[in-house]
């Protein structure tokens with residue numbers, strides 16, 4: 357087993373030797389320093405798991421050692437030795453990050469116990485740190501994969517606003533991860549132990565959505581055969597996500613706004629109100645401003661919802677993230693479907709990066725899942741690509757579509773090349789097919805180096 361490095365700092369030689377000997381029983385590698393300055397020099401060179409330091413020393417004292425050690429190695433544990441009656445000063449040391457203190461005269465058994473505690477704590481915090489880093493590297497923040505600056509900026513905002521109560525409007529194209537971000541906000545807020553409820557406002561009548569949101573009492577309308585708790589009451593203390601908020605019927609919008617302002621909700625058919633404490637997140641891929649213009653969306657609700665706005669960048673604006681996402685989904689679906697697909701080769705990845713992904717991450721995720729499920733080997737290749745990605749005209753059925761974005765020269769060169777190939781190299785036949793003279797064809801062949 358590796359022995360943990362421990363640094364013992366004391367300018368009193370006799371005491372230093374005694375303490376050093378007392379610690380020899382522990383599974384540690386001990387280094388002695390005879391002054392604060394010597395300790396700082398050692399700390400500049402390497403990390404120690406535990407530092408036992410005298411407080412009062414000439415030049416650099418125990419506080420200087422503590423400060424330097426914690427700055428360089430946040431995980432390290434510091435144990436302070438203080439003079440008799442040095443309680444006040446010990447409290448200050450604890451505030452500065454020391455883990456324990458021992459008053460002189462020093463009880464050697466106590467010293468050993470406390471150093472052992474420090475070692476255990478250090479070990480745990482290092483292991484925890486490793487685990488956390490591993491998890492973050494693999495899954496990103498709350499399972500959100502992405503390294504593009506646009507994504508990192510977006511995640512910074514998420515981290516900043518998550519712990520607050522602010523309403524957040526999450527905007528972005530379909531499949532960009534709006535719901536995922538909403539969950540991340542909830543999960544990194546103090547509300548994480550309470551429910552997260554998502555409700556889709558699209559395609560629901562006013563009556564249905566209101567009874568979903570606010571609940572109803574028995575007999576309040578035909579079919580209301582029993583009391584029903586609404587999502588708002590259910591989410592008390594937690595977070596509600598109004599998905600496709602732009603689709604909320606206008607009549608519901610005003611009632612909803614009232615609930616937000618008054619922080620209480622009444623079930624339909626009842627006058628009794630219940631206080632609710634719910635954080636509201638909303639997601640949309642619609643042009644809310646246009647809906648306000650046309651009178652389909654209330655401006656007051658709009659302002660109430662967009663205290664903070666988060667824009668989800670479409671996948672085509674962050675092609676660098678495609679590789680990370682593909683690797684993430686390969687791992688995920690390989691495990692889920694009991695396959696042993698491990699990676700994707702370069703050509704297949706290039707094809708995925710070049711595709712347009714109008715359905716954004718959701719579409720990419722589905723494509724990778726179907727590739728993994730059908731894969732024969734453990735490396736995905738271009739043969740595994742779904743047809744829409746592998747085909748030369750991914751987004752349109754019109755065969756001429758692939759010409760867009762090519763130069764006239766490129767088009768002509770390939771036109772001649774393919775026609776010659778198909779005519780078996782017969783130039784007379786090829787010229788006739790293309791409707792150009794043989795002379796022109798010869799010139800082109802020479803110019804294009806065919």
Ligand SMILES: Nc1ncnc2c1ncn2[C@@H]1O[C@H](COP(=O)(O)OP(=O)(O)OP(=O)(O)O)[C@@H](O)[C@H]1O
Nearest residue numbers: 499500501502529530531532533534535536717718
């Ligand atoms: N950055 C990401 N990292 C990992 N998975 C992601 C990421 N973005 C989206 N996904 C996954 O893609 C799928 C679609 O995401 P989500 O449902 O959050 O999108 P959305 O914006 O709400 O879409 P819609 O507008 O269609 O409702 C989900 O399975 C989600 O887990």
Ligand SMILES: [Mg+2]
Nearest residue numbers: 534535599639
């Ligand atoms: Mg969604």
